[in-house]
Amino acid sequence: MxxxxxxxxxxxxxxxxxxxxxxxxxxxxxxxxxxxxxxxxxxxxxxxxxxxxxxxxxxxxxxxxxxxxxxxxxxxxxxxxxxxxxxxxxxxxxxxxxxxxxxxxxAPERDLATVDRLGGRLLVPEDPQWPQGLADLELAAPIALWCRGTAPAIPAQERCIAVVGSRDSTSYGANVTAEITHSLVQRGYTVVSGGAYGIDANAHRGALSATAGGTPAGPGTPQPATIAVMAGGVDRFYPSGNDELLRTIAGRGLVVAEVPPGTNPTRYRFLQRNRLIAALCQVTVVVEARWRSGALNTARHAEMLSRMVGAVPGSVYSANSAGCHRLLRDGAAICVTDAADVAELAGGAGENLGTEQPVEAALYDGLGTSDLLLLDALPLRTATTLEKLCVVAGLSPATVLSGLGRLESLGLAQPGSGGWKRKGQ
Amino acid sequence: MxxxxxxxxxxxxxxxxxxxxxxxxxxxxxxxxxxxxxxxxxxxxxxxxxxxxxxxxxxxxxxxxxxxxxxxxxxxxxxxxxxxxxxxxxxxxxxxxxxxxxxxxxAPERDLATVDRLGGRLLVPEDPQWPQGLADLELAAPIALWCRGTAPAIPAQERCIAVVGSRDSTSYGANVTAEITHSLVQRGYTVVSGGAYGIDANAHRGALSATAGGTPAGPGTPQPATIAVMAGGVDRFYPSGNDELLRTIAGRGLVVAEVPPGTNPTRYRFLQRNRLIAALCQVTVVVEARWRSGALNTARHAEMLSRMVGAVPGSVYSANSAGCHRLLRDGAAICVTDAADVAELAGGAGENLGTEQPVEAALYDGLGTSDLLLLDALPLRTATTLEKLCVVAGLSPATVLSGLGRLESLGLAQPGSGGWKRKGQ
Structure with a gap:
């Protein structure tokens, strides 16, 4: 400033x-x-x-x-x-x-006093802490952000992940959301979402669960676990059923809005709010969304901003996953199944460690084609002759002989009475 | 010939x-x-x-x-x-x-006699009925195909869909497979798969369920419902637990192999068999596959042949869907959730009818931004004045007036005592 x-x-x-x-x-x-x-x-x-x-x-x-x-x-x-x-x-x-x-x-003085009384402030583009990611909105960048909470700042775009989805989430969606957001916060990311029931609320709860128990985060906290971006004023928690949750977020994270205190959320403001969520985050993850869902609007904003979009797959029989599958089918989102996948999308250095699942040791992986053919030809019980192995495997005697040597050294073949047979397994 | x-x-x-x-x-x-x-x-x-x-x-x-x-x-x-x-x-x-x-x-005479006795024949590249799709295998195209069954020919690649997956399928995978293959056959496609337990067997059963009851298809049948491509000879049904199913396929569809009668399946032949499944089909659909699965090998063959690959999503908690999600994440497959999605991938003319789910009529879709703002501003119960509407909606009096006219004609606004209010909903 x-x-x-x-x-x-x-x-x-x-x-x-x-x-x-x-x-x-x-x-x-x-x-x-x-x-x-x-x-x-x-x-x-x-x-x-x-x-x-x-x-x-x-x-x-x-x-x-x-x-x-x-x-x-x-x-x-x-x-x-x-x-x-x-x-x-x-x-x-x-x-x-x-x-x-x-x-x-x-009455700007009154509005500033209100947000000050709530323990917040007005963040303006002239402030060095203004989130740089909002610049991608170009002319549609917000005039200012009303912030409520103790967190020192909105983290850089690279450390923010939007996790959004439908209000009527299933227990499947709730579980996946909680696991992903908990793990993202453990990896040093901030979760960003709306304030709705369902996936939004699950995302905030999962994120909060990864920070220190009941202690509100102090000003020294490196970054907030979660940020709720509201369609109405930061003093108007909507829906009222999430009042307690949003109060907790204001205490331990951040509640943000571009409209001033006292403003009601409207349909238009919800749609505009979605562009802020997308612009603040490196990745937008849609966990569950119906074929037609507000979460898809957020995903579209992210796509227009050239941000990565992840979609969590689910049962083809679940209407709550139809929107996610639609994104995947249209190539508008990448398939993500856990926090590691999301972190890899975010491109964090070293974050893709552990993404590749451990692959079961495959005994035959190093074998060439002829050794594989030979292994297939080796009988399990009664040893067989070199000549028979050539016929069954379709290999020359020289190839069979050298192959038997390799398979024996790998513990896969053993000489027996009158020839060779399989070993191990 | x-x-x-x-x-x-x-x-x-x-x-x-x-x-x-x-x-x-x-x-x-x-x-x-x-x-x-x-x-x-x-x-x-x-x-x-x-x-x-x-x-x-x-x-x-x-x-x-x-x-x-x-x-x-x-x-x-x-x-x-x-x-x-x-x-x-x-x-x-x-x-x-x-x-x-x-x-x-x-003993080629004996082999030809065997397949003749089984009601089949040897299909060779010189035959006009040789599947043209195999040409994409270039030098690795099979020498010939041993065919067992009453179906007149293997349909053109454009009408064949491979449906493959893991042997240890879940009930979810079994259901999705049966529904997709049943519907594909109803749409005039032929299903192609292996002869394994799990998804392969489910695919054949689903396909067979879409054709006339117990009557074996005669030579006049336009195309077989399903084709099983075997890693061993067409007289060696493997695994033996699928003996009855494969016998049914031989009676009502086709059983095909590039190895002669009497040949045992081997690991190498299974992997090679997968390239035939991919090459015969316009689209390869993986319904369920573990992180490491033979079905992914078929998908890779399809990809190398520039054929479309579809993967069915599932729960992120199901190990049987991990391979499908891997394909989706890597961009190696398109997300498919039903037969309509698959038919669209196959690109059949008119086949994408019905793919788009009916979208619930959205009352507000046609409204411009200012009308949407105005609608949001209209009170539900007590009518409000034009001046108040301008303030709440953030619109000029002229825009509010013309907007109220449009909303009224749509049945969304109504004049009341002292002003205007919302109508409907």
Missing amino acids: NSNNSDAGSSGNSHDGGGNSGRDGCTTLLLARAALTRLMEPSDLPGLALIRLLGPEEALGFIRSSNTTNPGVEQEMTEVLQDSGTPRWDGLAAALERWRPRLADL | NSNNSDAGSSGNSHDGGGNSGRDGCTTLLLARAALTRLMEPSDLPGLALIRLLGPEEALGFIRSSNTTNPGVEQEMTEVLQDSGTPRWDGLAAALERWRPRLADL
């Missing part, structure tokens, strides 16, 4: 708070971004274009002022939107009309 | 049986190939190179003659082997030494 840099105000960036410098610049920046998170819905691209052009404080001032006719700003916004793949938009006047009704409700 | 072409002997192909023409040429050709299948193990590449160079009759005569010093033939064999990706071999003298011990045991 600018508070770390007293020269921030004189750095020549005319958009970065104008005349406000030092501590004041930081405060007005926080207040402006706090206000903008209430003014604009998530992924409001014209709004985000305006913020990119003018900086948060000036953008807020621009919206507050009555000057709606600014062809220069509108033209620049159009260019930013075009560069971001949004060739058509409804224009500045329409956007201002959309934002203005909410101007009267802005 | 040459019997269809009385000019065959004068066609100028000096390798094609020499002075034998017409019906005699056909007989000597069958006898030569029958003998060669006993002389050479499957995929004996030097032997197959010799047959390619001289034709079957002359190759057999060459081996029978005592002339081992033929630098011209050896050089040509080396070139054929090099062209087939086998740069090194042990030379003609070593190969002759390998084949000669079996010369005394050759």
Whole structure:
């Protein structure tokens, strides 16, 4: 943040708070971004274009002022939107009309005080702790993140794994989720999920189970075990049945939202929330999902961000695995069966140790074709002659002789009365 | 076969049986190939190179003659082997030494009589009914196929699906296999598998269950429901516990082997047999396989032949699905959950009908972002004002007004006292 840099105000960036410098610049920046998170819905691209052009404080001032006719700003916004793949938009006047009704409700000081009282803070892109992975969202990156919890920061993308799935998980899905997330945290990863029933809740519980018993993680904790990304405000735990769980996460991990305190979750905000989960994580794992499930939306976001997607397979008779199988069939996800598979997808150095299952020692692996043919030809009980072995194995006498030597030394053949037979097994 | 072409002997192909023409040429050709299948193990590449160079009759005569010093033939064999990706071999003298011990045991007339007595025949590459898919095996294509059964021919590769898996299948694997193969036969496909316990047997039973009750299929049957490809002779049903099943397949489908009657299955022949299953089929489906399973060998053959491979997912806790998940994880197989998925892999015209599961009608699918925001903002019980809707939805009054019109026409919004509220749901 600018508070770390007293020269921030004189750095020549005319958009970065104008005349406000030092501590004041930081405060007005926080207040402006706090206000903008209430003014604009998530992924409001014209709004985000305006913020990119003018900086948060000036953008807020621009919206507050009555000057709606600014062809220069509108033209620049159009260019930013075009560069971001949004060739058509409804224009500045329409956007201002959309934002203005909410101007009267802005109370950024109150919102910042609320999150402060909850033991959290507003994380802004200007903060060095801002998660770099969100940059891949480009223009749709959030204005700021309201964070509630004692964890010092959201870990780097490389250490975060999203584990998502359907609300109506089966006991199979619950077990797999708990095992994978527990093991991921043990391997040093942070689990990221939503706050829903089912797989989301299982993921958080599995992650929490891998950290120290009942002791809340202190500020010295290297990274949180789990992060819940909410569609509503961080003071509005939804669904209420997960209230206790989300309270625990706020105490021992992080609860995060891009909408300000007091905001209700809506369908639109749930869908937008999913892009944050995907963008914060190196890998998104779908444990269970029906043919049509919100978890698939998160997987699609991850795919669009070129992040790895893993899907856990299950019974073909389970409707709760149909979405996972769909992802696998479409090549949109890699098959993962345990935390080792997930860690390998995340590409962590040394994390793929132990992924390969121990293969039973195969006695015949080192044998060449002719020795294999010879071994097949050797009788188990009564020894047979060299000539008979040639016929049965389809090998020349020289090959049979040298092969018998090799098989004997491996303990697979033994000479007997009148010839050779199998040994061992 | 040459019997269809009385000019065959004068066609100028000096390798094609020499002075034998017409019906005699056909007989000597069958006898030569029958003998060669006993002389050479499957995929004996030097032997197959010799047959390619001289034709079957002359190759057999060459081996029978005592002339081992033929630098011209050896050089040509080396070139054929090099062209087939086998740069090194042990030379003609070593190969002759390998084949000669079996010369005394050759009795092709007896073998042909045996398969004739069993109601079968020897299918040779010169026959128009020779499966074209075997050509993809290149030099490793079989010398001939011993066929037992009433079915007129092995169907074209496009109509054949291999369904393979482990011997110790679970009830889950047995059910999935039976359902998939039953449905594949109903869709006009022929199932191809081995003769083992477990998935192989389940595949044949499922296929047979889709054809007319106890009536053996007559010669007029368009194509067999199922084909068992054996590692031993077609008169040696292995394992003996599948004797009755294999007898049924011989009666209503086809039992096929590249080794002559009386031949025992060996480990080597099992592995070679797998390449035939893969080559005969458009798609190879692995239903259940342990981490290390013979079925994965068949899948590898299919992959090397650029054929599609499907793997059925299962519980991550089932060791019998670990091999399937391994294939999926490695990208060596596509996830298939039912016959429709398999048929789609096979690419049959119109076969992918019904693959897409019916998606529950999603009321909100057609809505744009602003209408979705508006819908989220509409209260369920007490109507709210236009101004309030603008604030809650974050939309301009004009957008809210036009949106309310659309939502009302969709039956999703209704005007009430003092404003608007949600309708339906």
